[in-house]
Amino acid sequence: MYWPSHGPAHARHCRPRARLAVFALLMLAVGQAAASLPDPPSQTETTAASARLPAVDAFLHESTGRQGYTGAVALVIHDGRIVHDAAYGWQDLAHATPMQRDSIFRIYSMTKTVASVAALMLVEEGRLDLDDPVARHLPEFSRLQVFAGGTAAAPQLRPVTQTLTVRHLLTHIAGFAAGGEGFEAVTALLEHQQVQAADSLAAYTTRLARVPLATEPGTRFRYDSTSIEVLSRVVEVVGGLPFEQFLQQRVFGPLDMRDTGFVVPVRDRARVVALTTMGEHGDLVLADEVHARVPGSALRPYPSGAGGLYSTAGDYGRFAQMLLDGGRYGEVQLLRPSTVALMMQNQLVHTALPRPVTEFSDAEGFGLGGSVLLDPALKGRTASVGAFGWSGAASTYYTIDPARRLVAILMLQHLPGGNDDLPRISTTFYNRVDEAIDP
Template structure:
């Protein structure tokens, strides 16, 4: 059992009681993975960010060279602030699920069961003649045939052209909402509903971040594998990686570990969010196995998943993906666009399952070109940096709101504070 497994499966708790990184530095002779005195800046910042006026609490975890060098819990996990946050507490990770779903797709690519250039219509009915909405209203749209088929590659890179809230998408979004794909009872039903949705742009002509594309890929995984998406993830990813606290639901016996999901109310006070999983922690975030945003997980579990990717597809003797597959995932796939960037940043492209930093200087925060990662809607973040052999994870549990004085977004500060610790 190597050092990664030992620390994630138990030894880290012993190290943590002896002041975390100091114990890790003693256990690993030579230059420390992080500058211990500079870690105080990160700890002080997150302690302040989770004080009585901030987030309820959070968990941060940093790995360097395959070893956990810092793993801490801050604040509380309940709105009453009575239950201190623990390192193994459970979070709703929302869109960090997308990277997991992307790994599932790439497993099928490696097995020769699909290719990324396959048309979606090869696997799902109703997608053989996609249409683009060019004008009109949701009730009376103007439609034309799409210039090309929707491919699996377009779905996994968010370039399929589905309505994504971009400028000009308003009526297309309304039209999609009429079929209510997110009200589906399962992924088969979701795909059937989406077969009636018009695109907002031709495939491969723009990046438009959306969840529907990944849900369709989750359904492809079901069709091709012959298993439910939940079963596929458990058997092929979670069990091999010992991600015992990751899933679409949380067992009743473990639900006391779930962190309260907050949002800001109209008076500027934290309140429990108005979602089913916030009101009933541990229940499904969606009515179906959402590959776009349905998972619960922990910092420790997701660290194992992220380290697997950083290792080139393997961890503790378990080979989930080949090295070249992971290399492909971590490259910018938006090169057909000009500029080849996302709707969020002129310094970031998109790979398979996450952003790829292509201009660290223009991005304006500490990091590296080639850095990869993603976020979740409820303030969860992860990044892997192949150049620095680094994994950084921050788990909070707050749904931001526009139009009110909300808590500050702290991911940029977090990553700056992580990178300034590198010796």
């Protein structure tokens, strides 16, 4: 299920299809042979004393020191075995509760990969196709218009000429009004409909469908939450279950992700890490969010597949290792190896985009649910070409490096702000892990 030909651009990108076939065979072998990730630690094994990569350990101790992040959890899995699993610093601003390996984090956009897996399960079952029109499953999108100029008060609109598909949603090229220069008016229309204030995915998509697209589907990569919220509603409708129940039954349960969900049970809320941001005086303060003041409460009014999950490093480690193992966890096959291979291949080469890279960096493309590293040197990474991963808005990160048989997860809990904020440390963390694994 590839994009249709686009003339010379299509010809330039025929060779990556051959590489995809080779990669799929590699993932099949990996999925059949790989060991499953060890079981979650028991409550008596959640101390911070399991660091095994000294350079990584030293770096994270420094990064969570007096002038750094409040705390962190790092998990590294190599060849199906945990080689580094440690907690650093504190869960709270008062430094009263030490960080634990089972501390719970708001993972925000790392939720998107989970939602993508849910949709791909339905694709494998034949209940959904990547090239299905979204309107086939969500009729409210059957009369989409696209913004052609004007103002928010008097927009000029025209019917779309390209069909909005499920594949567009997964690859963030749907054309929704997600901001950007030249699209201020249509973004204002999006805000006017109060889409984010919807209390259900059904209400979200109903409101969103009233807003014109910023561009024709398939013509602009613009990363945002909107596409994956629509995808989540598609999963809900096609899967026949509320989205949160679908994830629990099909993903969290089989993977033993016992601490992952859209709300944290009251009994576990003491394990939720404080969400910090940089205060006006250069010190860390509690973020001005309801779920920061009430840790464990819902991040959004509806079960957001784009950014609503809480999780732990261990839970997400099992999810990431399942992908590295070709969709398999223990005796359970959640996805086929060929589907996982498709996830981790740059899908932007099959589009009409002038260049198959993201808006963030020429060094990365985008697969189905995460970024794909194309040029490690340009990105400042020591990872292999083809490394796959994503991050969350509050400084949570994961990468899967199939060539190295490596999963690396870093959990912090800080919303970045201006130029004087804490430094971003994910690239250095990843590189220290790579150096320790493959010196």
